[in-house]
Amino acid sequence: GEDVEQSLFLSVREGDSSVINCTYTDSSSTYLYWYKQEPGAGLQLLTYIFSNMDMKQDQRLTVLLNKKDKHLSLRIADTQTGDSAIYFCAGYSGGYQKVTFGTGTKLQVIP
Amino acid sequence: GAVVSQHPSWVICKSGTSVKIECRSLDFQATTMFWYRQFPKQSLMLMATSNEGSKATYEQGVEKDKFLINHASLTLSTLTVTSAHPEDSSFYICSARDGTGGEETQYFGPGTRLLVL
Numbered sequence: 001g002e003d004v005e006q007s008l009f010l011s012v013r014e015g016d017s018s019v020i021n022c023t024y025t026d027s028s029s030t031y032l033y034w035y036k037q038e039p040g041a042g043l044q045l046l047t048y049i050f051s052n053m054d055m056k057q058d059q060r061l062t063v064l065l066n067k068k069d070k071h072l073s074l075r076i077a078d079t080q081t082g083d084s085a086i087y088f089c090a091g092y093s094g095g096y097q098k099v100t101f102g103t104g105t106k107l108q109v110i111p
Numbered sequence: 112g113a114v115v116s117q118h119p120s121w122v123i124c125k126s127g128t129s130v131k132i133e134c135r136s137l138d139f140q141a142t143t144m145f146w147y148r149q150f151p152k153q154s155l156m157l158m159a160t161s162n163e164g165s166k167a168t169y170e171q172g173v174e175k176d177k178f179l180i181n182h183a184s185l186t187l188s189t190l191t192v193t194s195a196h197p198e199d200s201s202f203y204i205c206s207a208r209d210g211t212g213g214e215e216t217q218y219f220g221p222g223t224r225l226l227v228l
Contacts, residue, residue: 035155043147043157043206090155101219 004091004102011108018076020105022089025070029091032065034074037086037104046074046087076107084109114138115207117220124195125228132190132223134205140185141207146178149202149222161188195227 003025012018024032030051035043049056049063049072056063062075072089086104114137124130134144142163147155159167159180167180177199179191188207192199204222 033155043145043155045155092149 004089004100006087006089006102006105008103009106009108011110012079013110014079014081016079018074018079018083018107018109020074020076020087020089020107022072022074022102023070024072024089024091024100024102026091026100027067027070031092032063032072033090033092034061034063035088035090035101037088039085043088079107079109081109081111083107115141115205115218115220117203117205117223119223120221121224121226123226123228126196127194130192130195130225132192132203132205132225134188134190134207134220136186136207136209136218139207139209141188141209142185143208144182144188145206145208146180146188146190147204147206149204155204158190192225195225197227200225200227 004022006022010018010020031048033048034046036046037043047056047058047061047063049065054065060077064073074087076083084107086106088101088104090101116135116137118133122130144161146158148158149155157170158173158178159169161167161180161182163182163185169175177193179193182188188205190203202222202224205220207218209218
């Protein structure tokens with residue numbers, strides 16, 4: 001099966017950019033997702049990228065995909081205190097027909 | 112690390128029958144569990160939040176009488192798809208929150224694939 005790894009913790013100052021990184025092992029992953037989990041809530045989809053794309057931008061969010069290195073990143077511009085949450089990356093593998101989640105990165109935004 | 116299991120991993124049933132899916136936290140107590148549904152080639156959709164000993168909180172658009180959730184103990188939550196129809200065929204994933212030790216971590220089950228004929 002697939003392994004998806006993330007760093008556990010990231011701290012940034014309000015107004016700075018945040019970059020959350022993720023690596024995965026299954027090169028057949030067709031969709032790669034970023035989810036946000038706020039305290040006490042379930043996952044909410046932030047954005048996703050198809051495996052044939054290198055970059056996707058959605059307002060303050062930029063997703064970069066390096067298929068060669070199997071590396072996915074999420075950049076949040078102008079990070080706000082409301083962005084404090086745990087961020088999960090996930091890969092959908094058509095071969096296994098399942099979604100595999102990373103361990104989550106806790107983002108702390110310092111005012 | 113913590114493990115969340117789901118049973119069964121695969122289930123095929125006839126239209127009109129009910130199917131129960133179990134989600135267990137194997138080495139920690141989970142006061143909160145979440146149930147997600149994934150349609151083919153799409154992202155997960157949160158269906159409901161399940162708190163031990165109380166009624167589940169359903170997301171908008173999810174029929175609570177159709178998808179019965181029971182969280183009777185700190186290690187077990189069940190999702191019952193009642194009177195299943197082919198459009199209920201999907202991949203169902205649970206996750207469990209471990210709030211012990213002062214840090215909150217969420218662990219995902221391996222998922223259950225449901226096919227309704």
